[in-house]
Amino acid sequence: MRHFCASLLCRLLTPLWCWRIINKRQEERRRQLIGFVKQNLPDKLNRIERIISDNQKCVAAFSHISTELLIGGLLRDGRLLNNLVENITSANSDYLEHYRSSGCIGLSFHFGLFHLLPIYLIRQGFDVFVLVRGDAFNAVGPVTVEQVNSATTAISRQQNWGRLVFLDSFNLFSLVQMAKKLKKGGILLIHPDTIRSSSQLVEPVTILQTRWSAHVGIAKLIKATQFPVLSFMLSWTQERPHLIVESPTTYCRDNSESEILQGIYQLLEKRLRNNPDQWIQADFYPQLIFEEL
Amino acid sequence: MISNHEILDKLVNLLQEKIKLDLTEIGPESLIREDIGLNSLTVFELVLEIEHIFKIEFVEEDLLDIHTVGDVIAAIKRHLPE
Numbered sequence: 234m235r236h237f238c239a240s241l242l243c244r245l246l247t248p249l250w251c252w253r254i255i256n257k258r259q260e261e262r263r264r265q266l267i268g269f270v271k272q273n274l275p276d277k278l279n280r281i282e283r284i285i286s287d288n289q290k291c292v293a294a295f296s297h298i299s300t301e302l303l304i305g306g307l308l309r310d311g312r313l314l315n316n317l318v319e320n321i322t323s324a325n326s327d328y329l330e331h332y333r334s335s336g337c338i339g340l341s342f343h344f345g346l347f348h349l350l351p352i353y354l355i356r357q358g359f360d361v362f363v364l365v366r367g368d369a370f371n372a373v374g375p376v377t378v379e380q381v382n383s384a385t386t387a388i389s390r391q392q393n394w395g396r397l398v399f400l401d402s403f404n405l406f407s408l409v410q411m412a413k414k415l416k417k418g419g420i421l422l423i424h425p426d427t428i429r430s431s432s433q434l435v436e437p438v439t440i441l442q443t444r445w446s447a448h449v450g451i452a453k454l455i456k457a458t459q460f461p462v463l464s465f466m467l468s469w470t471q472e473r474p475h476l477i478v479e480s481p482t483t484y485c486r487d488n489s490e491s492e493i494l495q496g497i498y499q500l501l502e503k504r505l506r507n508n509p510d511q512w513i514q515a516d517f518y519p520q521l522i523f524e525e526l
Numbered sequence: 527m528i529s530n531h532e533i534l535d536k537l538v539n540l541l542q543e544k545i546k547l548d549l550t551e552i553g554p555e556s557l558i559r560e561d562i563g564l565n566s567l568t569v570f571e572l573v574l575e576i577e578h579i580f581k582i583e584f585v586e587e588d589l590l591d592i593h594t595v596g597d598v599i600a601a602i603k604r605h606l607p608e
Contacts, residue, residue, distance in 0.1 A: 405564070405565070405569050406592070408569070409570055409573045410586060410589060413586045413589075414586070434565075450570070457574055
């Protein structure tokens with residue numbers, strides 16, 4: 234009985250403990266982020282010569298979905314982000330070199346400066362594919378994923394960077410597209426710590442002793458293609474952003490989808506335990522933890 | 527060379543295995559999403575199976591214009607030897 238009570242208490246308190254830390258530090262972190270962005274990307278945004286003058290809707294859409302980090306700056310002028318991205322230090326990024334010519338799946342979750350990760354990687358010459366909801370760019374105006382992709386392709390070509398391609402998770406062939414693209418090399422970035430309407434099938438996993446919903450599609454992709462899985466975190470510190478790349482994990486066809494999902498979400502748990510203040514509440518996470526399943 | 531009808535038969539068999547539905551009504555005009563109700567997960571598994579059975583490999587461009595079963599048949603035929 235005593236063991237049961239202790240276990241129950243632990244199950245209840247662990248997520249509450251995480252939330253307490255997250256809520257307490259998040260506003261402070263956000264203020265730091267915005268301050269850093271303002272300092273490094275000053276008011277030139279409105280005056281800068283536009284490289285791609287006919288992509289204003291894309292700029293607006295980008296700015297809308299990641300206003301804090303002004304990713305829209307990429308579409309206005311890639312040079313604007315240089316000040317920000319050049320300050321990034323990295324650890325263990327040697328792991329990445331191999332994946333210039335062969336594909337890998339990067340789990341970045343919604344931690345730290347995850348918005349900047351694609352920009353950082355394409356500047357290093359990697360081809361990067363990012364899975365997004367097809368309506369993510371529609372928040373401001375009717376912009377398609379294809380339009381955004383053509384804009385990023387033009388910028389990459391001009392700057393001699395790697396390609397940045399967004400893949401629409403609503404597309405019936407999204408998983409096939411991911412597999413085909415990765416066969417040619419590059420890094421697929423996914424953020425499996427949110428469950429939204431784009432998820433076709435979910436399965437329960439255990440994190441922080443609570444049940445979460447996990448994307449089955451990711452496990453299917455990993456199982457079928459056997460692309461290695463790397464965990465990324467572009468963390469925010471007072472001084473400068475720091476990229477951590479963890480060693481690759483490879484799954485084989487003998488691994489069940491449940492095993493793969495549990496492995497992926499264990500990475501998330503480790504990340505949450507070590508860096509709760511870096512977790513960006515992009516969605517309504519309390520609901521996810523307490524009401525899911 | 528394999529006929530459209532033979533390809534359709536193989537596709538229907540595959541679909542019946544995957545989604546466990548009576549697919550007697552399926553024809554080349556059937557829409558993959560709306561009429562058959564496939565989602566991206568099933569489509570992914572089907573594409574892998576199709577590539578395995580027909581010993582072909584789709585390219586990304588094939589995927590752009592696939593909406594119906596007939597489009598799938600046409601894409602398969604493009605990759606089969608004459």
